[in-house]
Amino acid sequence: MAKLPKEYQFVDLSDYGRGAARFIAQSLRERQNYTNSSNNMVCYFWFVGYCLYVNRFLHCSWVLSDFEVYS
Amino acid sequence: MPLMESFSRIKKTPSYVGRYYDSIADILLNFLFLITICYITNGSILLTILAFIGIQLQGTLYNYYYVILRNLVHGDTTSRIFEDHAPQAMKGETQVKVDIYYKIYDILYVVFDKTIYNLDRNAMNSNPFPSWFMTMLSSFGLGFQLLVMAVMLALRLEEYIIPFFIFYSILIFVFIGVRKAFLNKPA
Known part of the structure; x- marks a missing residue:
């Protein structure tokens, strides 16, 4: 559902991520057994951010190996 | 976070918990970005707080x-x-959860909400805002703000990020002035 009726829609300079977001969300939705809520996904983002912080002086690939240790 | 919003819209599961969580995450994200920029540029905490406001x-x-x-x-x-x-x-969603998320949201946003409301109490008595106004105003949205930060970081202009946002905030008064002067419903 769009936030505004068509005649009032405008170019939103802060919403350039919407198209890509919708595409990713749609792709996730199409996976039959995907049951996570959007709020859980925000938590995953916080977690990834935390991993990046913990690994800030290391090479990026270490993040992934660290992720395996944590999980 | 447009991804989360798109996801709940596609799943047709709108929720107040999500609506408040989104705003809470935004304000924390903004604060963490600015503190980080202050840290890497050896900037002033006071100016950083001013830019955050x-x-x-x-x-x-x-x-x-x-x-x-x-x-x-x-x-x-x-x-x-x-x-x-x-x-x-x-x-x-449960009412208890909505209440808790609302309370956190309220603590974080009440000052900003009240300030803006007091600067323009009659905004409801407008004609629908024209698209040129909304497009210009959308440069105040989080997405555009983060884009400005990203571009300035990429161009190695990080020490100008905090001053930029302080000066850019002057436009708040310009937008409110334009709204009051040109977009009010005729009496």
């Missing part, structure tokens, strides 16, 4: 006018113009 007021103004526009033209009303009490939980 400016950024929050910009975002609040954008949101305020956007929600009013949605209400004026009967668009999506998940966000309310006046967030002065916890709303009734939607299907699929």
